[in-house]
Amino acid sequence: MKITVIGAGNVGATTAFRLAEKQLARELVLLDVVEGIPQGKALDMYESGPVGLFDTKVTGSNDYADTANSDIVVITAGLPRKPGMSREDLLMMNAGIVREVTRRIMEHSKNPIIVVVSNPLDIMTFVAWKQSGLPKERVIGMAGVLDSARFRSFIAMELGVSMQDVTACVLGGHGDAMVPVVKYTTVAGIPIADLIPADRIAELVERTRTGGAEIVNYLKQGSAFYAPAASVVEMVESIVLDRKRVLTCAVSLDGEYGIDGTFVGVPVKLGKNGVEQVYEIKLDQSDLDLLQKSAVIVDDNCKMLEAPFT
Numbered sequence: 001m002k003i004t005v006i007g008a009g010n011v012g013a014t015t016a017f018r019l020a021e022k023q024l025a026r027e028l029v030l031l032d033v034v035e036g037i038p039q040g041k042a043l044d045m046y047e048s049g050p051v052g053l054f055d056t057k058v059t060g061s062n063d064y065a066d067t068a069n070s071d072i073v074v075i076t077a078g079l080p081r082k083p084g085m086s087r088e089d090l091l092m093m094n095a096g097i098v099r100e101v102t103r104r105i106m107e108h109s110k111n112p113i114i115v116v117v118s119n120p121l122d123i124m125t126f127v128a129w130k131q132s133g134l135p136k137e138r139v140i141g142m143a144g145v146l147d148s149a150r151f152r153s154f155i156a157m158e159l160g161v162s163m164q165d166v167t168a169c170v171l172g173g174h175g176d177a178m179v180p181v182v183k184y185t186t187v188a189g190i191p192i193a194d195l196i197p198a199d200r201i202a203e204l205v206e207r208t209r210t211g212g213a214e215i216v217n218y219l220k221q222g223s224a225f226y227a228p229a230a231s232v233v234e235m236v237e238s239i240v241l242d243r244k245r246v247l248t249c250a251v252s253l254d255g256e257y258g259i260d261g262t263f264v265g266v267p268v269k270l271g272k273n274g275v276e277q278v279y280e281i282k283l284d285q286s287d288l289d290l291l292q293k294s295a296v297i298v299d300d301n302c303k304m305l306e307a308p309f310t
């Protein structure tokens with residue numbers, strides 16, 4: 001298994017380190033446009049192997065030839081937002097980066113599975129899919145795992161229970177219009193509506209929707225990376241080990257939820273072939289309306305991007 005992480009910044013480097021520690025790849029390549037950064041960070045990670053007890057061969061590079069024959073490529077290249085910005089404000093700049101990165105990846109790897117992280121997430125996943133020419137099952141956006149993790153953390157904090165017992169469902173685009181689905185959010189199988197008053201749930205839902213901005217406002221110079229990297233690794237692990245985890249990921253829908261051809265977050269089965277099943281769960285009309293609205297926002301942004309994808 002060879003995994004490449006494009007972008008050796010906060011998310012990329014943290015992801016690469018977690019992947020190395022978990023020994024999910026025999027070979028791990030960290031690539032960035034900035035010379036020296038991927039090489040230095042990769043060597044530093046590699047030198048932690050004797051202490052962290054892993055043998056993954058981690059190398060840093062600025063040359064796509066070193067990514068040749070990757071089984072999985074994680075794209076984290078692109079600008080993060082600053083306080084006051086929305087993720088959509090990154091659209092034009094990051095679309096150019098993701099398009100170019102994808103073009104270069106595909107010159108050296110025939111049939112990789114691409115996990116997209118760059119923002120605005122759902123639209124960048126669309127860009128990577130279009131540019132790559134890969135089947136839609138092999139281009140997957142990471143956001144739902146992160147958004148659900150945030151909702152789970154807030155619920156665990158609220159109730160003083162282990163995060164392990166909290167399961168949350170957050171669908172839709174990775175923006176302020178995301179859809180935390182209260183009905184499918186439970187603590188050891190108990191619906192949270194039975195445990196937390198409705199007005200407080202509404203506050204936790206709102207905190208989840210603005211969870212990314214909450215971190216941006218603290219950091220000032222960039223956005224979250226520990227929870228995002230952990231979320232990427234959960235997805236990659238399910239693919240590498242063919243675990244068939246059911247995780248919310250941004251995938252291209254084909255009529256499910258009344259949405260056609262748009263990338264948005266829904267529960268999918270992730271295995272060695274990428275997206276192996278899309279689950280169309282029964283939603284209340286109000287949640288379905290929100291999900292469809294969120295897809296329209298993604299779609300409108302995709303339309304703002306001018307092809308050609310070559």
Ligand SMILES: NC(=O)c1ccc[n+]([C@@H]2O[C@H](COP(=O)([O-])OP(=O)(O)OC[C@H]3O[C@@H](n4cnc5c(N)ncnc54)[C@H](O)[C@@H]3O)[C@@H](O)[C@H]2O)c1
Binds near residue numbers: 009090119224
């Ligand atoms: N999907 C999510 O849930 C999620 C979570 C966190 C961050 N993000 C997004 O991920 C992206 C990266 O965030 P970060 O915190 O790591 O930012 P960062 O600035 O720390 O790192 C970005 C890296 O990309 C590199 N880069 C830029 N253009 C490149 C190119 N053409 N080829 C290769 N590398 C290139 C930069 O040199 C930099 O090292 C941002 O767009 C951010 O918004 C998404």
Ligand SMILES: O=C(O)C[C@H](O)C(=O)O
Binds near residue numbers: 213224
């Ligand atoms: O909020 C951001 O800009 C980064 C990321 O999408 C996040 O949710 O942390």
